[in-house]
Amino acid sequence: MDDSVDVLIAGAGPAGAQCARDLAARDYDVTVLETEPEEGFPRQSNKSTGGTFPSMLTAFGIPDDVVMNFTDNIVIESPNEHFTQEQPGGVLDFGAFKRWLVEDGREKGAQFRFDARVSNPITEGGEVIGVQYDGSREAYADVVIDATGPSAPLARALGVSELKRGKQAIGIEYEFEGVDLDAPGYADLTDAMMLRLDHSYAPGGYAWIFHTGADTAKVGLCYIQNESYRRYVDTDRTVDGYLQHWLDTDPRFANAEQIAGRNHRGSAHIQPPGSLCTDGFMAIGDAVPSIDPLWGEGIHKGMRSARAAAITADRALTPDDRDTSAESLSLYEQFWHEYVAPRQNARLMMTELLYLAPNERYDDLLRDLNRLDWETLSKANEGNKLAMLRLLQREDLPLLARYVKHRLAD
Ligand SMILES: Cc1cc2nc3c(=O)[nH]c(=O)nc-3n(C[C@H](O)[C@H](O)[C@H](O)COP(=O)(O)OP(=O)(O)OC[C@H]3O[C@@H](n4cnc5c(N)ncnc54)[C@H](O)[C@@H]3O)c2cc1C
Structure with a gap:
């Protein structure tokens, strides 16, 4: 055995690094294993546009230094129309943001090990007790968390989240x-x-x-x-x-x-989540996936899932007799559905309908958005089915039929 900690996290993305920050702030012994080298980090994983909102910056104490530009409006365009909504936001320098999360996590006491590619879970009697990394190296923990994004090697091996090609x-x-x-x-x-x-x-x-x-x-x-x-x-x-x-x-x-x-x-991946945990194990961020299906907002969602997992781990590790069973960690699933991604299925339905619609329908939709009140729109955006219905027209019947066919073929 190389080493053993309270919580082992695979991946230093927004989800993994945030989970480490939260757990280290509660004095847990946390190690993050990140596949990329520290020099030049992040490289391949510097993938995101980094569009976010003040709710995320405030909730997670993110400094202004990593924001390239604070924005005032969201605009939606179709081929011939546009719709502008006043809504404060911020565009992150995603690389600087990731480096700041690591730095702040370290200050709070988390260990970050770079150049450490996690490959497989280590299990004992069906319970996850550690991971294999860098080929044959091993690390052990009471709770293991997969925060490796779409690659999700641990979650896949455990059949926890089944990300579909x-x-x-x-x-x-x-x-x-x-x-x-x-x-x-x-x-x-x-x-x-x-x-x-x-x-x-x-x-x-x-x-x-x-x-x-x-x-x-x-x-x-x-x-x-x-x-x-x-x-x-x-x-x-x-x-x-x-x-x-x-x-x-x-x-x-x-x-x-x-x-x-x-x-x-x-x-x-844009799909409904499967199970999110098993004995000694949770999956967070894009490994679930937690990303919002409609507009691709994955940073805030991933960090919220990280916080939900950190709260769950804290609860599981607090008693003298630690309980990291699947049943105990299922609190995370409850948090995820209620707090991280409520009404995910309705939002997935809206996403599929939206992206099946033809360009002409997009022009119509934007004309409707300019006509309708903001409350209906924000409710539809939150997955409220009645508000969604108000955006549909009689001419949408073929679109709905296609959607049903598409779902049945899934
Ligand atoms: C082109 C693009 C644009 C986007 N724009 C936005 C946007 O504007 N706003 C927004 O909110 N979201 C956006 N997203 C989504 C957002 O970037 C993701 O949802 C978010 O980064 C997910 O965070 P995560 O920590 O779960 O995963 P990731 O960001 O994927 O981080 C995973 C980390 O794990 C590491 N890793 C991978 N495999 C292993 C392994 N085997 N062992 C150890 N470490 C490993 C990676 O190097 C990485 O550091 C965008 C995504 C893309 C692709």
Whole structure:
């Protein structure tokens, strides 16, 4: 046995590092194993646009230094319409944010071990008691947490969350300078985070421009290669090809130049969670997946799942006779469904309907958004079915039929 701690976390992303911060602040002995080397961290895992909201920054005490730009509005675009909603937000420098989480976790007493690739759980009598990492090395703990994002080696091996290939959204993003953020015929994107529903740029998904200050912006797109994608894809363009197509055809990028070294790519699964824990083990963040299916907000969701797991571990480890059984850890599942991702199934339904709809319907939807009251919209966004119904039209029947067919084929 190499070593043993209270809690062992695989992955130093927003979920894993946040869970370590919370547990170290409660004086638990916590070790995080991260596959990437510390020098230059994060590299491959520097994948996110980092769009977030003050609710996340406040709840988790994130400093302003890691925010590239505070934004005032959310804009939704379709091919011919747009809708602007006043809503304060912030675009993180995701790399700086990840490094800050590690630094703060260390200050609170957590150990971070880089260059440590976790491969398998170690079990005894059906209970998870540790992990194998870097080939044959072993580490042991009372509670093991998988926070490795979409790779989720521990959760997969334990059959806890079954991330499906067909539900994996792929995303790519470049950072640019010279972007025209207030171009004629388009919404003003100054200090805004914009999401674009348009199958010609992101078939079965969405594209985005997030203003990062002056004339700079993060520009990207994502989609799942599922039925919506197959319906709307009309060439054999790759995800990079789609981004290039947008850059070539949207006048806002006519003078834009890519900022060297600032490109990001990654994936996340858009699917309902399976079970989230077993004896001695919990899965958090994108390993579940916790990401919001509709708009891809995964940072706040992942950190909330981290906090729910930290509270659960604290409760399981507090009595002299520690109880880390699946039953004891099932408190985490309860928190997850009530606090981390309430109404997840309704939001998944709305997501599938949205991305199955054709471009013309997007224009209609945005006209409706401009007409309807904000309360209906925010309720629909929260997965309220009555509010969702108010956004549907009689012409949507074929769309609903397609949705049902699609679900039955799942
Ligand atoms: C292109 C793109 C844009 C996005 N934009 C936004 C956005 O604007 N706003 C938002 O809220 N969310 C966004 N997301 C989603 C968000 O980034 C994720 O939901 C979030 O990063 C999930 O955090 P996590 O800690 O669960 O996983 P991850 O961020 O994936 O972190 C996992 C960590 O585990 C490490 N790891 C992986 N495998 C192993 C292993 N075997 N052993 C040890 N360590 C391992 C990785 O190196 C990484 O550091 C975006 C995602 C993508 C792909």
